[in-house]
Amino acid sequence: MTLILLLIIAVIVLFGITDVRRQIISKPIFGFFKKVLPPLSQTEREAMEAGTVWWDGELFSGKPDWQQLHNMPQGQLSDAEKAFIDNQVDTLLRMLDDHATVENKDLAPEVWDYLKKERFFSMIIPKSYGGLEFSALGASTIVARIASRSLTAAITVMVPNSLGPGELLSHYGTEEQKQRWLPGLADGTEVPCFALTGPEAGSDAGAIPDSGVVCMGEYEGEQVLGLRLNWEKRYITLAPVATVLGLAFKMRDPDGLLGDKKEIGITCALIPASHPGVELGNRHNPLNMSFMNGTTRGKDVFIPLDWIIGGQDYAGRGWRMLVECLSAGRGISLPALATSAGHVATRTTSAYCGVRQQFGVNIGQFEGVQEALARITANTYLLEAARKFTVGAIDMKQKPSVVTAIAKYHMTEIGRQIINDAMDIHGGKGIQLGPKNYLGNQYMAQPVSITVEGANILTRNLMIFGQGATRCHPYVLSEMEAVAMEDSDKALKVFDGLLFSHMLYGARNAGVSLLSALTGSRIQSTPVAGETGRHYRNLSRLSANLALMSDLAMATLGGSLKQKEMISARLGDVLSQLYLASAVLRHFEAEGRQQGDLPLVHYSVEKCCYEAANALEEVIRNFPSRPMAWLAKLLIFPVGNHFCMPKDALAQAVCQTVAKPNVVRERITHLCALPEGHEDGISEVESAFVALSEMQPVIALIKKAMKKGKLPKQAITPELIDLAADEDVISSAQAEQLQRAWKLRLTAIHVDEFASL
Incomplete structure (x- = not known):
């Protein structure tokens, strides 16, 4: 004791x-x-x-x-955002033909014109400069809806509304820079790209070798203090069509023209693409996707100091600017793409499970298929929850760098798993590319999200x-x-x-x-x-x-x-x-x-x-x-x-929860757009699924007759449907409806074929 x-x-x-x-x-x-x-x-x-x-x-x-957690406000789309989705976005969705886009390696000219005219590139630009000034939830929802129809269009829209000139100018630009550039970025007159990644610096952005040396040089016929730039960048989305280049480089002042500090640090500048020495245009081919992605180079390009974003006061502060913007932007666009993939996969795969048959029964009745479909459906619910939660933080004026890194890494990885499971269930239909294939381009696009805005392994x-x-x-x-x-x-x-x-x-x-x-x-x-x-x-x-x-x-x-x-x-x-x-x-x-x-x-x-x-x-x-x-x-x-x-x-x-059309299925797949009058693979499988679901009582009568010996025990065929009507198992009206549903089913399960490739 x-x-x-x-x-x-x-x-x-x-x-x-x-x-x-x-x-x-x-x-x-x-x-x-x-x-x-x-x-x-x-x-x-x-x-x-x-x-x-x-x-x-x-x-x-x-x-x-x-x-x-429960007291955090739930984000809601504004009336303006809802109207934009119901009108401009819906119109865009009807204009998009993803198969043609991939075949032509670019969006159709009328799509480009429409995106610019309706200010799709201005969602983060303040209204005072001609922008839409939408919330993070609004931007995320719009990108996700577009991605359900065309990933090329979605990526084209999301990049100007993510890390790039528009966002950097809105947060850090001088008033003169905002007045010069933001109205043009808002109305599509100016198309931006932002050049950060190079051959020697990807996720390790701090290692960029691209340089800007303070010196005197000639601009508009006068000697002014500026920067002599040299850079080589790659993987730059929109670079081949950009009119204005955002550039990250390491700024140095070896002659002490600005003060005693020789190594000033990472700096961001905005440069017109037409400026002498700026090279834009050569395209990459990112997994056969069709969005504009390419290179930019510059050798001994002189620019005035006031082209630094934020002016001379922001020299050397580029890394902080990029990290702060990326900590928010990383939580919007790529998670939106992953969530959209989940909505498309859940809607189409649940429908396909209801129309595709093997051994005389719907494949959705096989437990092996159910195991994969459960992962797809639950993961999609999780993605939608994480999407809204994360953009909600951004709309509360938070910049949660850790949370957005979590969202970027895990949501894109979950999106990849969802598409893999969907491809397993669809089998051959998933791998035969063509207008009827709604998974192939989604499958090929997944590594794009995995790779950009910080490689997933390093994240x-x-x-x-x-x-x-x-x-x-x-x-x-x-x-x-x-x-x-x-x-x-x-x-x-x-x-x-x-x-x-x-x-x-x-x-x-x-x-x-x-x-x-x-x-x-x-x-x-x-x-x-x-x-x-x-x-x-x-x-x-x-x-x-x-x-x-x-x-x-x-x-x-x-x-x-x-x-x-x-x-x-x-x-x-x-x-x-x-x-x-x-x-x-x-x-x-x-x-x-x-x-x-x-x-x-x-x-x-x-x-x-x-x-x-x-x-x-x-x-x-x-x-x-x-x-x-x-x-x-x-x-x-x-x-x-x-x-x-x-x-x-x-x-x-x-x-x-998704075995038949119902409110739960609608709620958890609402980002998968089904524009009225638009015929494609998604519409075909959805129409067949709905029609066959309505016919389940009639199909039950036929199967009951099979058990009693009134009809032969076999898979349902158009011939069997006619026989069921002749034997008074079902009415002629029911037979007609079932024949129509069966025709829709056959259309949905068929794949594209071509005379030559």
């Missing part, structure tokens, strides 16, 4: 008396941090400081405030947890700043307070993780009653697990965690799955708790929890420090990992 009392007193003295704690605990750890924490490079610091922490901070806290391995662990953690960034302070006494004092709070935070997460594991998450609270309550409990548990495992990783590995990409990527996966599951639960609440959506909610969240727990288990299994790994396993999975993939019965329930 005396020994226990002495231990308690020792702990109280050690942690409760500030001066003792500071000397015995904080000072040694402070010195350790000084040694192991690598200094942040300028580009890393700017990336860290760019953007904002949003819901990702709550997920990293170990104790998410679910009420805060997962370096960005999500690399930024998230520092930005979202409640203490780490402040501790790093304290360690970097020049006044060592003040630094130790600040560090001590942070460290003590951090230790309490870690102890709380360790205790919660253990108790949650032992009670099956029952100690966690839930903000809602009903079937979804258990999901909040599990996510709170996994949030505490993530916080604990992150602390163990950072404490054990220090600065070397950046090189342990497989470890950091898996920790990023945990954060990402928590984010996606949060989006699903919020979407369910925001949509009015639609009971028909519950199978989709359960499937999506259970899968996210399984993926998160599996990632944690893999971190522990591969953790370099085995004692720390054993401790983590003891606290997180003391009785094993019991998170599982959704059961087969749940997968079948998901399939039932």
